[in-house]
Structures are given as C-alpha cells and as structure tokens.
Amino acid sequence: MQRRDFIKNTVFTTGAIAFGSCKEEDPYAEREYKGQIAIIGAGAAGLYAGSLLAEKKANYTIYEAADQIGGRIRxxxxxxxxxxxxxxxxxxxNRSLWYDWVKESGAxxxxxTSTDFYQIGNQVLSEAQWGNNADFKAAVSLAQQSMNYSGADTTLLQYMESAKLASGVRHIADALVANPHGTSANRLSVLGTAEERQAWSAGExxxxxxxxxLTSVLEEKFKNILPRVVFNTQIKRIDYTNERIMLEDAQAQRRYVDKVIITVPLAVLQSTDLQFVPALPESKLASIRGIGxxxxxxxxxxxxxxxxxxxxxxxxxxxxxxxxxxxxxxxxxxxxxxxxxxxxxxxxxxxxxxxxxxxxxxxxxxxxxxxxxxxxxxxxxxxxxxxxxDPFIKGAYSYPIVGGGGLLTRQTLSLPVQRKVYFAGEATHYGGHSGTVHGAIESGRRVVEELYRDVT
Ligand SMILES: Cc1cc2nc3c(=O)[nH]c(=O)nc-3n(C[C@H](O)[C@H](O)[C@H](O)COP(=O)(O)OP(=O)(O)OC[C@H]3O[C@@H](n4cnc5c(N)ncnc54)[C@H](O)[C@@H]3O)c2cc1C
Incomplete structure (x- = not known):
C-alpha cells in the first residue's frame, strides 16, 4: 500500500479549532503599527511572518542564528x-499556502507509481507479496486505526501491546505512524496523534x-525580504521587563524593540539557550514541556x-x-x-x-x-x-506526548505574553498541522494577526 493511500484512508475531517490554511482576508488590514518588531528565526514561519509585516509596511528585522534561511528546510x-x-x-x-507557492514556482x-516494501524478518516484500500474511495485515490495519483512536491516552507501543500485535511486525506500525510523526512508538501519544489527524485540513x-x-522555492518567494534578515545572530536573552524589549545576542550585542515574534524550534525553547527575563509564565513553561x-x-x-x-x-x-x-x-x-x-x-x-x-x-x-x-x-x-x-535546531519536529494535553497545549504555547512576546513556528500550530512546513507557514500568519489584533 502506498503511504499516500494510507494517509488518504485515515484522515481527514475538518478540525474543531479554527485555524485557516488557505488564503484568507486580513481582519486587521486597516490597522497600522509603527513600533519596531523583531522576528527570531528565518525558517518558514519567520519568513512568512516577515513578508506579511512587509506588506503592512511595518518596521521589522529578522534575526537568524545560522548563516542561511530555511531552518529545517535545507x-x-x-x-x-x-x-x-x-x-x-x-x-x-494539496490545500495549503505552501502547496500553492510550490505550484506557482513552476516546480x-x-x-x-511505485510500491512500498516491508521487511519482516530478513525478507523484504511488497504489500501484494506479503498478501494475506496475518501479522502484516494486522500491523497495517492497526496503523490505520490509530488515526481514529479515542481510548485512554497511551503510547503507540502500549496500543500495539494491548492489541497483541506480533512483536515481529511492530516496526511496521512504528514506521508508518511514529516515525513520520517525529518520534518512536514508545513516545508518541496515539490519542494526541489521532486528535491532530482529525483536525487536519490541508487536503490530501x-x-x-x-x-x-524547497530552499530555492523559499528563496524565490521571499527574495524581497531577504535583506531584512540579519544572519549569524543568535539571540540569547529576551528581557521584556520594561516598555521596550531588550534582545541580547551571543556576542552580547543589544537591540531594543517593541514587540518580538519567536519562531525558534520547540527544542530550543526547551533548552537553556534562550533566556527570558522575567521567566515565561508557568502556563507557557508547562506547554513547552507538554509537547515532545x-x-x-x-x-x-x-x-x-x-x-x-x-x-x-x-x-x-x-x-x-x-x-x-x-x-x-x-x-x-x-x-x-x-x-x-x-x-x-x-x-x-x-x-x-x-x-x-x-x-x-x-x-x-x-x-x-x-x-x-x-x-x-x-x-x-x-x-x-x-x-x-544542529546547534540552532536541536531536534526533529514536535509530536504529542502522553499526558501532554494535546492541541490545547499547543494553543497555550502559541499565546502571546503581555502583548509583547509572540510565538509562532510549527510546534505552535493547534489545528493539526504541527511538524509540517505548511503548519509553520500558517503559524506565521496567525502570529501577525495576533500582533495586529493587540494594536489599538
Ligand atoms: C528530518 C526532517 C524531515 C522533515 N520532513 C518534512 C516533510 O517532509 N514535510 C513537511 O511538511 N515538514 C517536514 N519537516 C518539518 C518541517 O521542516 C518543519 O515543521 C518546518 O520547517 C519548521 O519551520 P519553523 O519556521 O517552525 O522552524 P525552523 O525551520 O526550525 O526555523 C527556526 C529558525 O530559528 C533559528 N534559530 C534558532 N534559535 C535561534 C536564536 N536563538 N536566535 C536566532 N535564530 C534562531 C534556526 O536557525 C531556524 O532557522 C521535517 C523536518 C525534519 C527535521
């Protein structure tokens, strides 16, 4: 079975939480903001947020720790x-801004038309060749069912164990479900994964x-804003105690801005690389811990x-x-x-x-x-x-963990602090598109809308 068919067969209903994925009207089109805005990170989320700010003629700069744009697109x-x-x-x-941009790029x-092969023991055969092998069929069917799971919050591994899936085929469900979701079966919440899949609205x-x-698509799409990216600038400290926010980079150079949009990977937020003064609120810290x-x-x-x-x-x-x-x-x-x-x-x-x-x-x-x-x-x-x-990425991408609180935790992660510190990036997508490029892009639009919503 093609993975494409696997995904097609197992998704998608429109999500309960509104999180637009295609072109939409800007609800704050008439609002102007003259303050200085910093975006931290020039991945897909930061670049799109920057291009929206450019359209609004805002005063913004993108600070990027690496010497290139793209982040996890490289x-x-x-x-x-x-x-x-x-x-x-x-x-x-096929229903996202990212898909549209790629099409527009002429790619x-x-x-x-080719086939997927599966190893069981030391044999590698196609789905058709495995034919009626009961264990193989059980593994594929469990992988599909996991997308509609609604039981207790357990890991995919526990789900396999309770379904008594033969140990010799568990790696198949792991490879079809956990690996593409950014982790292994013993860490992925099957309930959280199902919740995200059911919220998916990016088409098939x-x-x-x-x-x-993909890098060339990004470079072409954002060529007008690339001069706004300051490379080799790792922000280490964000002090939002006073009216103006102080950003300090790894060379101890300081800059002062009025609002900051953080798009660094979740693994960076989980590390001690980026310090916030005062510390982020406990709800925010809990959300950072509540996503894998x-x-x-x-x-x-x-x-x-x-x-x-x-x-x-x-x-x-x-x-x-x-x-x-x-x-x-x-x-x-x-x-x-x-x-x-x-x-x-x-x-x-x-x-x-x-x-x-x-x-x-x-x-x-x-x-x-x-x-x-x-x-x-x-x-x-x-x-x-x-x-x-990678010193500025520190991991793959975010995934739901057992007891993590699911999409609501991602929503908490996305919330601004004091109308000054805003959060975007793939992990903040609470409409089912985390861990993807289009999810990162959509978070870039969401954060710019939030920032202008707060401008009076
Ligand atoms: C191996 C792998 C395979 C993937 N496969 C797919 C796929 O097939 N399809 C798909 O849709 N998605 C895939 N993804 C996920 C996708 O790449 C990400 O979801 C998306 O690119 C994230 O974009 P972002 O803007 O949120 O973060 P990033 O792209 O990580 O951008 C964050 C930026 O912040 C910078 N930064 C970090 N710390 C600092 C700091 N202190 N100061 C300044 N800058 C900083 C980083 O250098 C980086 O450029 C994959 C990811 C990986 C790792």
Whole structure:
C-alpha cells in the first residue's frame, strides 16, 4: 500500500479549532503599527511572518542564528545530480499556502507509481507479496486505526501491546505512524496523534518536487525580504521587563524593540539557550514541556547501482532506519540514492555514534536485507544529517506526548505574553498541522494577526 493511500484512508475531517490554511482576508488590514518588531528565526514561519509585516509596511528585522534561511528546510547541492533535501521534503496535502507557492514556482512533482516494501524478518516484500500474511495485515490495519483512536491516552507501543500485535511486525506500525510523526512508538501519544489527524485540513496527498529544491522555492518567494534578515545572530536573552524589549545576542550585542515574534524550534525553547527575563509564565513553561521533540536523522546514501526492486518507492525496515525512500526516483536517471529517515529512540542510538560509525552500521543492515556485500560494495557516497546536533535546531519536529494535553497545549504555547512576546513556528500550530512546513507557514500568519489584533 502506498503511504499516500494510507494517509488518504485515515484522515481527514475538518478540525474543531479554527485555524485557516488557505488564503484568507486580513481582519486587521486597516490597522497600522509603527513600533519596531523583531522576528527570531528565518525558517518558514519567520519568513512568512516577515513578508506579511512587509506588506503592512511595518518596521521589522529578522534575526537568524545560522548563516542561511530555511531552518529545517535545507537542501544539499553537489551530492548527486539533483538537490537532496536534508530536512523537509514532502508537501503534505494539496490545500495549503505552501502547496500553492510550490505550484506557482513552476516546480513539477515526482509522479509516484511505485510500491512500498516491508521487511519482516530478513525478507523484504511488497504489500501484494506479503498478501494475506496475518501479522502484516494486522500491523497495517492497526496503523490505520490509530488515526481514529479515542481510548485512554497511551503510547503507540502500549496500543500495539494491548492489541497483541506480533512483536515481529511492530516496526511496521512504528514506521508508518511514529516515525513520520517525529518520534518512536514508545513516545508518541496515539490519542494526541489521532486528535491532530482529525483536525487536519490541508487536503490530501504527498508531493515531492522533481526539478527544484524547497530552499530555492523559499528563496524565490521571499527574495524581497531577504535583506531584512540579519544572519549569524543568535539571540540569547529576551528581557521584556520594561516598555521596550531588550534582545541580547551571543556576542552580547543589544537591540531594543517593541514587540518580538519567536519562531525558534520547540527544542530550543526547551533548552537553556534562550533566556527570558522575567521567566515565561508557568502556563507557557508547562506547554513547552507538554509537547515532545527529540532526535531526528536523515541519511543519504548514493550507490553505483540499484540493488532494490525497480518498483520500489519506500522500504520499511525493522532496523535503525524505519523508512528508506528511493529519492532518485523521478529526479535522476543516472543516480541511485536512498534517503533514510529515523526519529526518536533509534535516532538517538545512531546519534551517540560518530557519523562514520553510524553510516557503517546502517550499511551493514542493508547488507543483511539485500545480501552480503551488496549495499556496502555499491556505496559511493554517504551523508548523515543529525538535526539534534544542529546547534540552532536541536531536534526533529514536535509530536504529542502522553499526558501532554494535546492541541490545547499547543494553543497555550502559541499565546502571546503581555502583548509583547509572540510565538509562532510549527510546534505552535493547534489545528493539526504541527511538524509540517505548511503548519509553520500558517503559524506565521496567525502570529501577525495576533500582533495586529493587540494594536489599538
Ligand atoms: C528530518 C526532517 C524531515 C522533515 N520532513 C518534512 C516533510 O517532509 N514535510 C513537511 O511538511 N515538514 C517536514 N519537516 C518539518 C518541517 O521542516 C518543519 O515543521 C518546518 O520547517 C519548521 O519551520 P519553523 O519556521 O517552525 O522552524 P525552523 O525551520 O526550525 O526555523 C527556526 C529558525 O530559528 C533559528 N534559530 C534558532 N534559535 C535561534 C536564536 N536563538 N536566535 C536566532 N535564530 C534562531 C534556526 O536557525 C531556524 O532557522 C521535517 C523536518 C525534519 C527535521
């Protein structure tokens, strides 16, 4: 079964919490604000917030810790004969601003007619080939049912255990549900995931760009505001005690603004990297703790020949990498590139090793699946992107945890403090689109609306 069909079969009803996803009227179009606004972070949320402020002729600057825009959208050039996405790659759903921008950019999508393969034991077979294998069917069906779950708040792993899913196929549900949600089965709240899925309103399908990178789409879309981005400026302290807010960067340089929009990843808010004076209210701190985020790794492997079935789109394995995609499909006729994605516990284990050792152990696993020396003998190039080790990202993306409070907790995270400190970014999306680029973009619009709502 294609993952696209999996997602299509299991979502989507319109959410209970209003959180627009397509073009909407600006409710505060007539309001003007002359104060100085700082945006912290030039990822999708910060850039879109900046472009909306530019439309309103506001006085704003974007401070970015890294030396490039995009945040968790980052493209790698020169590895193969097409650009590789180290972070976000799929446009999830066909009803969002992000989808519209990508279409407007003239990008074409990879047409996906290929098949997903699943490892059970040491065998990798397609869904059709697994045919009536009862354990396989039970794993796929549990993954689908988890999207409509309404029982007690448990982890996906506990849900699998109580459903008595055979241990030899649990990795399939893990790979289909937990891994794409940014973690592993022992950490993901199945209730929270179902709540987010049911609130989803970004349409159907998953789309991969065939002929350009996501970074290039962002650069083109936001070219007019790029001069407003101040790079290599990590904000370390936000002091909102007085009328004007003081921002101090890692070089102890101070700047004074009237309002600040924070779009840094949740993992940065959970760390001690960014200090607030006075401390954020307890409800805000509880919301920061009440949402999960953790390790996430993408591994890019180039081979001099294809050793997987020609029909392969994805391979779901029981090893360190729950999902491999053939990322050269539809993008190159010369390269053979697999992209592996691993989140949560398995990503942590890989992260504890050096990149070279991690890649070696991953290749060993592929040798077990495809035959002794097959993958290792064909490997020509490898790159491991460990998002947890990126100093300004510190993890993958946010996910619901057991006892975390679900979408209401995300809403609390999104609330401004004292009409001065505003919050955006994927983790603040309380309409079911967290952990996605379009969710980050929608949060950028939400935060600008909130800021102007507070202007009288
Ligand atoms: C491996 C991986 C795969 C993914 N796959 C997909 C996918 O296929 N589809 C999808 O829709 N989404 C995917 N995502 C999620 C998506 O990338 C994010 O949800 C989205 O890009 C987040 O945007 P953002 O603006 O909220 O945050 P970010 O993009 O993280 O931007 C925050 C910015 O803040 C900066 N910053 C941090 N601290 C400071 C500071 N103190 N001072 C100044 N700047 C600071 C950071 O450098 C960063 O540029 C993936 C993410 C990862 C990691």
């Amino acid at each position: 493209s790698l050039k020169g590895f193969a004969d097409f650009d590789i996405e180290l972070g976000a790659e799929k446009i999830q759903g 074409s999508f990879v047409s996906n 399908g998953e789309f991969l760009l065939a002929n350009r990178s 985020t953790g390790a996430g790794i993408k591994v890019i492997l180039e081979f001099n020949q294809r050793f997987w079935d020609a029909a392969t789109d994805s391979v779901y394995t029981s090893g360190a990498i729950p999902e491999y995609r053939v990322s050269s499909n539809g993008r190159s006729t010369k390269s053979f590139v697999l992209t592996g994605l691993t989140m949560g516990e398995k990503a942590e284990a890989l992260s504890a090793q050096s990149s070279a050792a991690a890649i070696q152990s991953i290749i060993k696993e592929l040798d077990v699946i495809y035959g002794k020396g097959v993958a290792s003998g064909a490997l020509t190039n490898a790159r491991l992107m460990d998002w947890g080790k």
